[in-house]
Amino acid sequence: MADMDPGDPRIPAEAVAAAAGVSPERTSRGRVLAWGLWDWGSAAFNAVATTFVFTVYLTGKAFGDETTTSTALSWALAAAGIVVLLTAPIIGQRTDVSARRKLWLAINTGIVVLCLALMSLVRQDAAYLWFGLGLLAVGTIFYELAAVNYNAMLTQVSTPRSVGKVSGFGWGMGYIGGIVLLLIVYFGFIHPDVGLFGVTGADGMSVRVSMLIAALWFAISAIPVLFAVPENKPIGGGRDKVGFFASYRLLARDIARLWRESRHTVYFLLSSAIFRDGLTGVFTFGGVLAAGTFGFSAGEVIVFAIAANIVAGIATISSGALDDRFGAKPLIVVSLVGLIISGLCVFFFHAGGQTVFWIFGLILCLFVGPAQSASRTFLARLIPPGREGEVFGLYATTGRAAVFIAPLFFGIFVAIGGAQYWGILGIVLVLLVGLLLLLPVKASQPQLR
Structure with missing residues (x-):
């Protein structure tokens, strides 16, 4: 199995899939649930940290005027995106070759959990703004590097016929997890004058304790996938381990091949x-706009x-069935x-105020x-077993990166x-440009080799 080339038409797809740790015949509900729980837990970062609690806290009056803090937030996230841009495809490529997808999912998730926990140290003082950012x-x-490995597992827990439903289930679990966690922090700490354990809003303690709860939430929710889903197994085909910087040469070669063999995949x-960055912007700045403008x-x-x-x-969750039936692009x-x-x-x-919002x-x-x-399923249908991390690394680089x-x-x-509120036009413009670039992309494409 170690010498299989996933692009060799003489090798049965089932054998290649088995070598990569994928089950092409049926979907295991237990694995899907364990996989989805990571998305459930990720609400701790997406909903609590980057959208509705911590970013709103950092852009509050205690840290400066709203224009200054909103601009600082945008620069901090932009800098993070550039780092992901330079590293995500290399990380994905190397986990494909080394068969350490779960290991690096655990390590990267652990660092995110640590960052969430440290957010509890950010006091309600302008001097702490850049520490928080x-x-x-x-x-x-x-989080983005962890998501590369997590997304790559999609083909390990789904079949070609169920990939839309499984992907939709994962995203839906993230939103539902966000609901439950937000209810906990709202009614437990933020809404009451005196919350659980005697926590009050003095010096931002209600938010700071909420970040500790978020860290614990993500840590616990991320554990099941590490046990239920098997580690990926490398498929050979000449893809040996190389040094970190040599990985960039390999990446350039792979992108060139992708351009020759599946140009519309590059367009996508x-x-x-x-x-997708516009989609991220909707939630990242949604809470900030709700507080600052409305x-x-x-x-x-x-x-x-x-x-x-x-x-x-x-x-x-409902859209998953539409994806499997009509395809990803129309959706x-x-x-x-x-x-x-x-x-x-x-x-x-x-000007209509909160009702409009x-x-x-x-x-x-x-x-x-x-x-x-x-968007995730569109790409997942194209990726051959053994290259999930690499291609989803490119996906992270060209998308959320x-x-x-x-x-x-x-x-x-x-x-x-x-x-x-003028920032809304910036987000809309990003979405419009993405839509215009998507329209010429062919929805039906040959699978990558």
């Missing part, structure tokens, strides 16, 4: 780089977040159009999850308009 940036880097990677209190932001996660979770296109229209409504009708914000949430899940684009345009439009 630094933890957020480092956490973002290692580039288009998804843009629109006057939501910290508690009201979390209430909205709970409603948003309910809507997004139901929509994402992505419809979702992006819905996001662009809803975003423009938030911008133009912002509630209505169109929740409509936005209908489309974010399906677009994210379908371009995480600097949405924060950059958000900051630029805030500067142009002189008000925080």
Whole structure:
């Protein structure tokens, strides 16, 4: 098995899949559930740290005026994106060859958990702003690297016929996990004047303790996948271990081959780089806008977040069946159009206050999850066994690794308009460009070799 070339047509697909630790015949519910629990736990970083609690805390008045703190947040996330851009495909490629996918998922997740725990040290003082932003940036880097390995496991827990449902289940678990965790931190610490264990809002303690809870949540939720899903096994075909910097030469060779053999896959990677970063921007800056522009209190932001996660979770899980039946591209296109229209409504009708944000914000949430899940399955259907980490590494690099684009345009439009809500146009522009780049991509393509 060690000398198999996954591109050799003489080798049965089942044999190649078995060598890579993939089950092409049936889906194990236990493995799917264990895999989905990592997404469930990741809400600790996505919902609590980067969207509705910690970023809102850091952009509050205690750390400076909202324009300054929002701009600083955008620069910190942009810097994190550049680091991921340079490292994600190499990390994925090396875990394919070394068969250490689970090991590095555990290590990278552990670093994210540590960053969440250290956020509890960020006091409500402007002197702590860049310490908090630094933890957020480092956490973002290692979350993205962990996601490379996690996404690569999708083909280990699904079949070609169920990949859409399994991917949608994972994303949906993330949103549902976000609901449960936000309920815990809201009613346990943030909403009451005196929360559990006597915690109050003095010096930001309600938020700081919430970050400790988030760290524990992610740590516990990430454990099942490390036991239930087997480690990937390397497939040879001349892909030997090389040094870290030599991996970049190998990456350049692989990209050139990808361009020759499946050019529309490259087009998809580039288009998804843009629109997925816009999707990230919707949630990253959603809580910031709710508080800064629409006057939501910290508690009201979390209430909205709970409603948003309910809507997004139901929509994402439901969209999996549509993905398997109609294909990923139509689902992505419809979702992006819905996001662009809803975003423009938030911008133009912002004077309507919280009612406008509630209505169109929740409509936005209908489309974010399906677009994210379908983007992952579009690529998963193309990847041969044994190259999941490498290609999803490229996916991270060209997509979420371009995480600097949405924060950059958000900051630029805030500067142009002189008000925080102008950043909405920056996010909408990113989504529009991604949609226009996606339209020419062929939905039906030969599998990569």
